[in-house]
Amino acid sequence: MPVKVLTGNHAVAEAVRLSRVKVIAAYPITPQTTIMEKLSEMADKGVLDARVLRVESEHSALAAAYAAASAGARAFTATSSHGLLYMHEVVWWAAGSRIPLVMAVVTRAIGPPWNIHVDHQDIMDQRDTGWIIGIAQENQEVLDMTIQAFRISEDPRVYLPVMIGLDGFILSHTSAPVDIPSQDEVDAWLPPRRQPYVITPESKIVMGNISDDDEHFMMRYSMHVAMNEAKRVIKEVDESYGKTFGRSYGGLLECYKCEDADYAILLAGSWAGDAKTAVEMLRSEGYKVGVIRIRFIRPWPREELLEIASRLKGIIVFDRAVSMGSTGILLGEVSSTLYSTKISIRGTIAGLTGVDVGPEAFYTQAKEFIEKVEQQGHVYEPLHWLLPPRYRRRGKPGKIERAEVVM
Amino acid sequence: MQQPIIEEPRTYFKAPLSTPQPGSAGVTGAWRVKKPVVDPDKCTGCQICWLYCPEDTIIILDTGKVTVEYEYCKGCGICAEVCPFNAIKMVDEGGA
The missing domain is CATH 3.40.50.970 (Thiamin diphosphate (ThDP)-binding fold, Pyr/PP domains)
Known part of the structure; x- marks a missing residue:
């Protein structure tokens, strides 16, 4: 070979x-x-x-x-x-x-x-x-x-x-x-x-x-x-x-370091590699985090996700596609799958149109989410936009105050 | 080319397949507003209407002249339009 x-x-x-x-x-x-x-x-x-x-x-x-x-x-x-x-x-x-x-x-x-x-x-x-x-x-x-x-x-x-x-x-x-x-x-x-x-x-x-x-x-x-x-x-x-x-990927989804995890980052595609790096960063600080990488959008891994989620406190979903006027696509799927559970969920729309999202962004976003869940007990935030860096404001993520025309 | 294996599906399976046969799309004759009526005296048996009919509802008789299969004729009027001898007239369906 x-x-x-x-x-x-x-x-x-x-x-x-x-x-x-x-x-x-x-x-x-x-x-x-x-x-x-x-x-x-x-x-x-x-x-x-x-x-x-x-x-x-x-x-x-x-x-x-x-x-x-x-x-x-x-x-x-x-x-x-x-x-x-x-x-x-x-x-x-x-x-x-x-x-x-x-x-x-x-x-x-x-x-x-x-x-x-x-x-x-x-x-x-x-x-x-x-x-x-x-x-x-x-x-x-x-x-x-x-x-x-x-x-x-x-x-x-x-x-x-x-x-x-x-x-x-x-x-x-x-x-x-x-x-x-x-x-x-x-x-x-x-x-x-x-x-x-x-x-x-x-x-x-x-x-x-x-x-x-x-x-x-x-x-x-x-x-x-x-x-x-x-x-x-x-x-x-x-x-x-x-x-x-000699290569097996886990079927409909791959679960990376989920065994002892309390939280998971859920996403699909190549940026799962960056999320895995972020997991190492978070784990070095004692946060028990894993990555749920969706390998198949259809058929949707409903049963697997329910089983994994039963052991988790929260999932932060990263969507690289959005249904304008609703939420990210994966967030919608995850929310409907986990409706009957008490798990905390945040949907983050990021990396649209090629905007790079590296390990640091996953690290920061996941950490913020985990700390919020730990403080509040339960969080459901379906629509959170991680804007491109130059549009982010300190302390006010996702807030744009005026209309802009970019030429 | 190596032929594929045709294997029966092993789950509940329904595909949009049909075999051509008269009326496979239902009794389309019920769609008509006007019906074509052939005047056998004017019909020369040129069969141009048979060639043009999109629904294959022009029937060629033993004489070579034509008639219409009204069960499936949709009444589009193409036969009357193409007839070089004005042998087909479109007549209002029932009611009036």
Whole structure:
């Protein structure tokens, strides 16, 4: 198993190659990434036996990948930010037709104004589409999660497409050592492609024709059943992958130093690494803190979270996506999951639009929250904004007194 | 290309699949406001209406002339529009 220094994008490409994907579709311009560049190069050199389709838009890119998947090919596409939003209609169609498919999403801020840096607004926008949605922390996990995604998606208990999120630039364009499994190992671990039906010119199947409303309702219900089943499948796949490749991540969520923790920082994505550093800082001062890193937004790890929360006094949630007019996305999920508990919760919106949040910020925010809970006994603060440093005022976090136009 | 394995789903599963057959979208004839009526004396059997009908509800008779399948004809009027011999008239449905 060679260890190579790879960007997150190239880690995705290696995983796609090892998964023996047959059809890849992409719109080859911004916001496309070097995922497609690498895959095209692999196909050109003959290391990857796949058709690479260049289409005229992201809407068509997903439509082409999804059509190839319906016809029986293991298919893949990748996109980012505005490309993902342009796909949004087909995102629903792919899930609703129950065709296994994998897509990588380099998570980036949405305009206006144009912005190429990380946040989770784009991928959270797909939350309710019926796709299984994973978010990785680092490049090794990006590779592992992508290979696993094919097995999860093609499991007959699931038959739903899977989206893998990797943070823009922080993972996508940053190099790190990645252990690349051999083709033989992946061939032995990843079963041949399975799917519920195949559409060919001879199959005489119509997908998506107008239907009875009751039947349509039951299709939604069946997707929900499959999502629930996917919780078990994701755990099984993670364990099985761990046995074969020596890396296991904990299934739907990763719990870092939760065993003896009284408090936890909850978040998803690459900044979990910074939160873990903050945990070391806090622990050196005697605060028993852990990190709950959400690996899968869908299906949502409700049961796991309830179990962990039963041992905690408080959770501070960091959201890199906000539902304007409500709260952060994760905070909403966490609040509804933990409604029946007495746990303290704070929702902090931070790191939007690529604004950097380092270990010191996690340290300060978590410490402030812990001390407040210790003093007051119970705290529920769903909406706390951690503004960019130059907008923060000493003693008055989150308060802006006048309207501003930034030119 | 290696063929995929088609395996039955192992949970409650309902996908939006259908096989083409008459009336798979319901009795669409009930949608009509006007109905096309073919004048067999004017009809030459050119079958252009059959070619244009979006719902496949023009029926070709043994004589080569046409009639309409009213159970599913939506009454769009394309057949009357394209008929080069004015052999199809759109007539108000019932009521009046």
